[in-house]
Amino acid sequence: MDKNIAGTLKIRLTYIFSQRHDKAEDCINVCKIPKLDVYNPGIRYKIGEIELKCKNKASFTFENGHRLEINWTAVRLSNVSSTFSSCTYQPIIRPVSVPNHNFFQYGPESAQFYLSVNISDEFIRVKCFDKTNTVIYTNFHQFVFQKPDVERRCNKAFKEHSGNPAIKEKLNVILLGTDSISRLQSVRSLKRTRAYLHEVLEAFELTMYNKIGDNTFPNIAALTLGKFVEEIPYNESYRHVPFDKHNFIWKQFSAKGYRSLYIEDRSGTFDYMMAGFHSYPSDYYNRHFFMAMKEEKSVWNTDDLCMMDRLETGMVLDYAAKFVRLQQNSPYFAFSFATTLTHDEFYHAQYADLPLLNFIRELHEDQLLNNTLLIVFSDHGIRIGNYRNTYEGMMEERLPMMHLVFPKWFKEKYPLYSKNLKLNTKRLTTPFDIYETLRDVLNFDDKIFQRKGYKNRGISLFREIPKERTCKDAGIAPHWCTCVEHTVVNTSDNTIIFLSDFLVRSLNRKLSNVQDKCEVLALEEIRHASKVQISESVLETRKRKVKPQAHYQIKIKTKPGGALFEATIFYDERFHFRRLDGDISRINKYGNQASCISENHELEKYCLCRK
Structure with missing residues (x-):
């Protein structure tokens, strides 16, 4: 038997629902989650507030609105300043429908430019040359544009949706996901982001949010489809079948006139050893951009976490922010999920703190969250490694972070929903409940208290989740259930x-x-x-x-x-x-x-x- 597990089990006789222990709630809840030490002695000294610095020097090119410009300061400070000549770019293209989720191709090369150039393509690869026409620099850039066909379709659908007198509110949605961060890991490693979420945005934090499957795929499927993997249906025999036909939550919003964004980094929840999407799953989608970068080995550094001088996770957030700014006067649904930075690397979570904080703070300070539900979440805790081999690690793996931020006016206008949201922060919850909550956000009418979830498993957070709820009620298998006591x-x-x-x-x-x-x-x-x-x-x-x-x-x-x-x-x-x-x-x-x-x-x- 592991000594560290035996030692921790001897003291796991009390229970925790939030960072500050709430005895009243403890007494009424059937589900009781063992109390865990946020800073247990084995990890306390290794956690800090650290920003990951990419090893590459400053890029020669940068985005400025819809223009690509050469950073002549960076060029002059480089070792090629005397031989630098000019740059060209190529669009990165993927047809709207293609039977290969990893497909991309380069379009025609542009004319040479020396200062800046207007860009009309979403994704580009740029190369710069010396005076002998040798490539001395490669980089990738992404831009966001209005799409006339999307605007026509969305305007028509949203006019019909908003014309329904039963629909009382029409909130935008941003789902901001980061892989493998438990709730307690967020306390340790996302200190600045948590402080902003709680102290400035008054977020609702689900302190008993329990995953329902092993890895990213089943937990994201539950959150975006409301189903177990086998109910989709999916198993290994389907691994060459794309996910195009499934009615993901962003598609449901899109059908009602919301512009949709689905963005991930190189990994891809529905792509890793699976067929992904053969058609664009959303109006804005960038997998081919990340596939093009993935193949360009020369641009990666800092343990493959950085593309040139930019953190890959930062590039995901940057694209999502550009989308939100573009659509700020239109209804939208944005799903963003970053994997590579934090996946199975316990101490990398702290590197996500500043990028997440900057994304959230800038949108809030620019008044871009005034009509938006922001969800900051993870799929599970760390699944592999030394910390996972402890009792605390086993429990944390099952308890990912989940924060919901509603506009202040919304909480004041709907005090009963706000009351229930607060109650539910200390009730057993799952990704199925988030899915049902999103459905209610889309169909925000008087039937929220009557609407039933798929197989009555998920419960919208606008309704009070019963204090008698068990793992079986919530669809959590015994292996993942944290409402238990372990006797060695x-x-x-x-x-x-x-x-x-x-x-x-x-x-x-x-x-x-x-x-x-x-x-x-x-x-x-x-x-x-x-x-x-x-x-x-x-x-x-x-x-x-x-x-x-x-x-x-x-x-x-x-x-x-x-x-x-x-x-x-x-x-x-x-x-x-x-x-x-x-x-x-x-x-x-x-x-x-x-x-x-x-x-x-x-x-x-x-x-x-x-x-």
Whole structure:
């Protein structure tokens, strides 16, 4: 058993719902989440307020409105100042519909320019030359323009939508997502952003926001489609099928006349080992821009987090900000998600603090959030690494950050909704609830209290979420549920050995179709085991008797390869019945160990390729 886990479990007897403990709310909630130390001794000294500085020197070119200009100060300070000649650019093009989500091509090269040039393309690659016509500089730039066809369609649809007397409000929406940041990680690492959200914007923070799936894909699918992955439907047999036909929340807003933006960095929630979108999923979309940059290896630096002198996450936020400014007098829905900076890198979260703060502060100070719902969120906490291998890390992985900022006038005009939003900050919530809330924002009428969510699973935050809500009610599998108490069980216990053997066999069954490529796994060590129990208050509330059935959470190490796996297993001792309840988590890094099945997203975390 891990010593650090055993030590922390001894003191996890109280509960937390916010940074300031609320005993009154604690008494009435059925779901009780174990109290966690925001600054546990293993990490406190490594967290600071740090800005990541890109290693590359200042760019020779920069955007100024719809013009691209040469930064002659940067040129003169460079080692090519005496030989610098001129620059050209090429548009980066992707047809509106193409059967390859990673497709891009370059258009014709422009005429040479020496000072500046007007740009009419959304995305461009620029190259500069010396006097021998040798390329000495490459960079990428993005611009945002009004699109006449989008304007015509949206104006017509919004006129019809706003003409409906039942619709009382028409808020814009900005979804601002950053990968792998738990709520407590945001307390540690996004100090300036949190301070601004809470002290200036009076954000509603969901302190019991629980993820519903392992990685980014199922949690973003729940937030934007209101469904589990299997309900979409999606599994590995669909990995070559694009997501174009699905009615994402931004498409629902678009159908009512809202201009839509969907932007991510190189990773892509619906692109990694999947088919992505073959048609533009939104009015403004930039995957081909990031694919073009990805292929230009020479422009990346600082552990591939920077493109020239700009942080990639900053480029995502910059494009989103340009879109908001362009559409400030029109209804819009913007979805932005940045992955590469913080994905599976615990200490990188602090690098996102200043970019997020600047984005939010500049929009607020320019009065661009006055009619907008701003949601600042993450998909899950850190999933892999040393911190994830602790009890705190396991819990934080399941509790991502979620903030909602409504305009001040909205909260004053609708005090009941504001009251419920405040109550719900200390109730068990999920991505399904955010989806239902967004549907109510779009259809803001008198039926908010009568409207039912998909399969009655999600509950709009405008309604009070019941204090009796359980993980089962909310659609959270036992493996991801944080409304539990963990009782340590000796790893030499016969039941734990029995269940660990079952877990290894379950892993090998998953790999059965690729056994010619992947090693057969065997148990090397049982690292930790606990009995997962519903809290006493739940048992008292529901007046249930204790049954010979229980959930166990088990962490094992397998060989060959040294993989660490964690799973929650339901066990009925009367019949020796065992069942996996939820996913199997891989909690240490696996790098290129599964390169032999690199197109199989579902199995890569389990596979160790045969040599």
